[in-house]
Amino acid sequence: MSKENKEQSDSVDPINVISFEVTFDNPIKDVHTARAPLSSCGWIDTTEGVVLIDTLLAKRWAKQVKERIKDKIKYLIYTHGHMDHMLAAPVFMEDNPEVIASKYLPDRLDKYQMLAPYKARKDAQQFGFPEIIPKLDLIYPTKTFLGDMTFSLGDKTFELHTARAETDDAVWIYVPELDAAFIGDLMIGSFPNIGNPWKPTRFALDWAKELERVRELNPKYIFYSGGGTFIEGENAIRGINDHIEVIRSLHDQVVDHINKGTHITEMIHEVKIPEHLKKSPFLQASYSRPEFFAFNCYRWYHGYFDGNITHLLPRPEKEVMGELYNLIGDPEKIIKRAKELLEQDQAQLALEVLDVLIQADPENIEAKKMRIKLLEKIGKDDYCLMSRNAWVYFINKDKDFIKSKEK
Numbered sequence: 001m002s003k004e005n006k007e008q009s010d011s012v013d014p015i016n017v018i019s020f021e022v023t024f025d026n027p028i029k030d031v032h033t034a035r036a037p038l039s040s041c042g043w044i045d046t047t048e049g050v051v052l053i054d055t056l057l058a059k060r061w062a063k064q065v066k067e068r069i070k071d072k073i074k075y076l077i078y079t080h081g082h083m084d085h086m087l088a089a090p091v092f093m094e095d096n097p098e099v100i101a102s103k104y105l106p107d108r109l110d111k112y113q114m115l116a117p118y119k120a121r122k123d124a125q126q127f128g129f130p131e132i133i134p135k136l137d138l139i140y141p142t143k144t145f146l147g148d149m150t151f152s153l154g155d156k157t158f159e160l161h162t163a164r165a166e167t168d169d170a171v172w173i174y175v176p177e178l179d180a181a182f183i184g185d186l187m188i189g190s191f192p193n194i195g196n197p198w199k200p201t202r203f204a205l206d207w208a209k210e211l212e213r214v215r216e217l218n219p220k221y222i223f224y225s226g227g228g229t230f231i232e233g234e235n236a237i238r239g240i241n242d243h244i245e246v247i248r249s250l251h252d253q254v255v256d257h258i259n260k261g262t263h264i265t266e267m268i269h270e271v272k273i274p275e276h277l278k279k280s281p282f283l284q285a286s287y288s289r290p291e292f293f294a295f296n297c298y299r300w301y302h303g304y305f306d307g308n309i310t311h312l313l314p315r316p317e318k319e320v321m322g323e324l325y326n327l328i329g330d331p332e333k334i335i336k337r338a339k340e341l342l343e344q345d346q347a348q349l350a351l352e353v354l355d356v357l358i359q360a361d362p363e364n365i366e367a368k369k370m371r372i373k374l375l376e377k378i379g380k381d382d383y384c385l386m387s388r389n390a391w392v393y394f395i396n397k398d399k400d401f402i403k404s405k406e407k
């Protein structure tokens with residue numbers, strides 16, 4: 001991150017780089033949905049006002065939602081504190097709604113402020129956002145709870161439940177008069193985001209158990225991803241079933257490997273989605289991936305120590321790599337081996353061999369050029385948004401470095 005980028009900035013909205021239209025739907029009576037890139041929300045009309053679930057990510061999108069809401073917003077419910085669910089909340093404050101969230105959500109918002117520089121860097125790597133620190137205009141909840149909570153508004157009842165799943169501050173809602181469940185990011189339309197490489201551990205087993213609670217209600221309609229995406233009937237139950245099964249299967253595989261003592265770098269290649277679920281339309285690895293799940297689930301149950309006594313109190317990585325580099329004694333040898341491995345379709349292994357040189361001599365231009373080739377090869381067939389964006393981020397960093405040296 002450059003020095004000027006470290007300044008707080010409210011003039012740059014990272015989301016402004018994404019120009020898409022918001023799409024609206026009214027899939028069942030009294031329920032409206034809005035979908036925008038990386039975010040969605042929904043609202044429910046009652047005879048005494050509106051209950052809004054989540055807010056979208058960018059205010060300019062949320063303003064379009066606000067224009068379509070005909071009645072007063074009495075309640076805003078956050079399904080959790082991820083930015084794509086609550087960042088545009090200021091747009092909806094005119095009617096002074098009660099803002100309801102899990103008891104743990106305010107801690108999350110505090111954390112975002114505390115770790116703002118890290119968050120900017122990780123958002124650049126994860127989403128490809130410009131690496132800036134936006135000034136956060138956050139609306140904290142006016143009412144928090146833990147467990148179950150019910151309120152009525154006009155002709156409808158809202159049964160709220162807290163959960164530990166994608167986050168520790170998840171809330172899902174069941175409205176019996178509509179036979180509809182609004183489950184936030186308990187489902188996102190692809191393989192569940194249980195492992196995010198930049199984030200703390202997530203709650204695999206609790207996630208499956210919470211979806212089992214949703215299933216017990218046998219809801220006719222399920223709104224997910226904040227509320228903007230909708231499935232019904234058998235399809236809804238299939239979506240939930242596939243999620244429960246894949247989470248429980250991968251979770252149990254990880255537990256088994258931990259007990260057997262499989263090293264984490266082997267485990268991530270061993271843990272697999274069951275064959276019959278690989279084609280499920282609900283589980284495509286377009287956002288997260290099973291390797292991230294395995295890492296995450298391992299870290300939930302397991303400390304940092306990987307069982308190799310060398311790694312209990314290690315020296316800094318660059319110092320160790322420097323020793324190996326001095327033993328090899330020739331940068332050409334390392335680059336040559338990386339090339340051979342690339343030709344043998346072993347780009348990841350090549351990347352790790354090359355890392356000896358990159359760590360020992362971070363200014364080595366030839367090493368950076370080689371790394372770009374390797375990352376391009378790895379990224380070419382990667383359809384997982386998070387890992388693909390990460391490869392691209394580091395390709396661009398290396399290209400910028402080379403350009404700065406060639407001046």
Ligand SMILES: [Zn+2]
Nearest residue numbers: 080082166185
């Ligand atoms: Zn989320």
